Amino acid sequence: MKAAAFAYTAVASSAEAIGALGSSGPLAKVAAGCQSLGPMLNLRLVRPERLIDVSRAVDMRRTTDEGDALVYGGAVTHAEIEDGLAPDATPGWMASIARGIAYRAVRNRGTIGGSLAHADPAADWVVTLTALGAEVLLCSPAGARRLPLSQFVTGALATALREGEIVAAVRVPKRGPAARWGYWKFVRKRGEFAKASAAVLIDTERQETRIVIGAIERAPLVVPDAQAMFAGPQTHRAVLESLLPGRPQGSLVFHAAALRRAIAIAQGETAQAAMP
């Protein structure tokens, strides 16, 4: 279980990364914390010719305050968000989400940008940042563009990332004290990939309400009529069934439970907890 040979370039900035990517051809791959890419390399599921390591790219390690949002460099680690070393755009929710990602060893190296670029449907950031209305900042030699996360993740392990483009940063709108949040994922053991998850944002101040269902082997599902879900759990199964046709009943049970529990947390009925 050792990677096939590859070349390696460490870069000091996003600009350098973009340059290296441009000159390396299509078989180069951007690497940051390597918590997903590393095992895939070792299992030889991916065989890039070159890794471009952005984990020490200075501008991607910063968090910038833009007034109504914080912009996290793509190479900010989960642990930095968990520990408050990177400021929290929300009233502590991001730190709490980070704390529930895999294990501390993974969080020490894994990055927010890397997680989004990998786009595992069960990944915590993929689901929660969609609910939080985050955008990704994508950079390439052609320039920069901003894309809402709901448009960036296009499927399981699939994104709108173009050739030569990197996830330079993630822009997360700030949330005030009146905003409410609930996130619940179904795992059999701590640190495991979620089998079902749901995130709920109720921000009356910014007039945003969003419910997102995750861990469904596709891009996160943004529930079209979020308000209807608050009427009670009786309709959850039926709504999920219509939104996720073909999904086995056995799996819908867990998604419905995640939805109900995330709403209960957001509505303050139960405390935020990562575990069932």
Next chain:
Amino acid sequence: MIPARAEKDRSAREGVGASVPRREDARLLAGEGRFVADIKLPGMLDIAFVRSPVAHGRIRSVIKPGGLEASVFIGADLEGVTGIKAYSGLPGFRRSIQPVLAEGKVRHVGEPVAACLASTRAKAEDLAEAVLLDVETLPAVSEMTRARDANAPLVHEHWTENVFLETAVDIGFEAAIAGAAAIVKRTFRTSRQCMAPIEGRGVVAYYDLQAEQVVLYSSTQMPHVVRTGLADCLGIDHGRIRVIAPDVGGGFGYKGVLSSEEVFATWAALTLRRPVRWIEDRREHLTGGANCREHHYEITGYAAQDGSLLAVDCEAIVDSGAYSIYPFSACLEAAQVASILPGPYRLGGYRCRTWSVATNKPPILPYRGVARAGVCFAMELVIDALARELGIEPHAMRLANVVPPEAMPFTNITSKYFDSGDYPEALRRAAAAIDVGAVRRRQCAGERVGVGFAIFCEQGAHGTSVYAGWGIPMVPGAEQATARLTPDGSLELRVGVQSHGQGLETTLAQIAHEELGVPVAQVKLVHGDTALTPYSTGTWGSRCAVMAGGAVSAATARLAERVRAIASHLLQAPPSDILLENGAARSRFGAAEVTLREISRLWFTAPQNLPPGAEMTPLEATEGYKPLRDTGTFSYACHAALVSVDEEIGTVRLLDYVIVEDGGVLINPMVVDGQVLGGAAQGIGTALYEKMPFDEAGQPMAATFADYLLPGAGEIPPIRILHMETPSPLTRFGQKGIGESGAIGPPAAIANAVNDALAGLGVAVSELPITPEHVLAALARANGAAE
């Protein structure tokens, strides 16, 4: 039993009974342990194996990459090497030979077919990718319950059916069931697991020109047995092979085997005269090493109206995998099922048939607890089912049927000799600690909680007669130890068993301290090296505290006699008046003393001061030891679990867990607690998490720990251990084997607790692990019944 320590203060700081901190931990926790993968030799080549991608197939061809043929080896290249043979001595056993590198056929996914050598593992894997393996896939035997079907493909084509061995025992069964008021019949199954030690298997082998022998470092539990097996397979003398187990990161039975990889590496070092290395990776472990625990039971329990257990009838299938492994064979598991199923209960009648079936899966190995985890699960769930049928509290039903203390020593229905113990008291303490009454009140209040018990005994340190009776090809005899004073008065202990987490560097030193009064800090344990230690069958079967402990006691006691003789001369007191304490000899009646250091100095460097002829008696002794009977010690435990069941998502939460444990006299209570806790964590894995699924074609369906769930620290509740201490009358200090115990009880206790929580709904779980899907399915059955 010699009541040596009865005279002494029980809280003796370093001797038997003291919780001396584990001496090996300073090294291991500082990252200074040396494991196989830490050994680097100049010019060493890494081995990557080409492994079978299919469960069953005929090898059409193996084509080595052009120009690199000299770095790739297939079975036909291994001239003079024979396959691994482990034949049961029982009649009707069907023989298999496990090839070192498969030729002709492959019989399970992950079976080695070719070995590729290169300067790094990555390059060896490149080479392995370039080998063209052409296999014609054959229908596979994946499901043990269908292995005996008339149309099942044959794993070994020269057999008539896929059965290594069938056994049957009937002890007064028909006569005993008359008058049964409750009869419950249940089907249970346990899942195939990976043992998942932190360190996998691994070997480094090189040829020592001066010693004219190949030296094999192996992550093994039994270096001496591995050497014997290697000599057989390679057709060379034992003297040409030295096996060393360096620090080993957990065994649990996974390393109690002679592996194909060990044979190949030894052959390669011998033949190529180059150091070679193979380090198992997790993918190899998970895809080719899921090799334990898979049982199927059809079991019927019979009880009288008053709750008296009358008889048990069982048909058990063990999925033994593709080959009979060396040295324990394909049949140890089923032999245990048949003989241990009655557990700690008095039974009037017993009938049991077992089949050790062959399937296209990795060959079964005895995992911590061996068959006991499965039989305890089957038996204890039947007890609960009977209790429910009769309206008796499950722990009360057990209380009425376990062997009472006044019956000890007790010979049970399968002729197991229980040496000592108070089983009812263990039950009472567990029931009180878990507070059954409080659970019943919570249930009345509508909480979906449940309490479950498991009581079992663990035959440990069992010896010659037991293993000979089971037909196991390697039968242990006595255990030996060498005790030797060095010129500075330190003590060196040499034992053939090998410590891989058991804390033997500490506990055996405590025993030496007990006999010789030598400070534990001045005892050095030499172990895990065939060149330096007396022969031993190794570390398994909860045998070290009793067997190696007894041998160390015997050798150090012999040495103490010799030390006393010299001290007697120096102190001018009779030997019987000489006490050995605090690293010195002193007269019982005087203040004068002479240190062990001084005695050693005189013996080695100033023999003119010794009594005449004393220099002719070595300051070292090798002694053999076996307990007064070789039928084993019977430690026992009662586990009690309190769980809640989430009806929405089917999860089980462990709210409380109590273990009442009786290991006889504990050499080091802290080490025992560590063993019990570690075992219990593994048992919780068996109960709730661990399963290697195989598809119809025999493909293992979990290739990483993302799919094969091991419990982590977060899944283990606080576990309360309550000790009882009933000495064994058979052993040196009254100690009993206890190393496997923790892993045996949790599946049964947790399943019973879940079923207790579900009892009001009239449904039960019957399969391990108890996944949310199982629980939800049971709840759906309940809803279906209600509608």
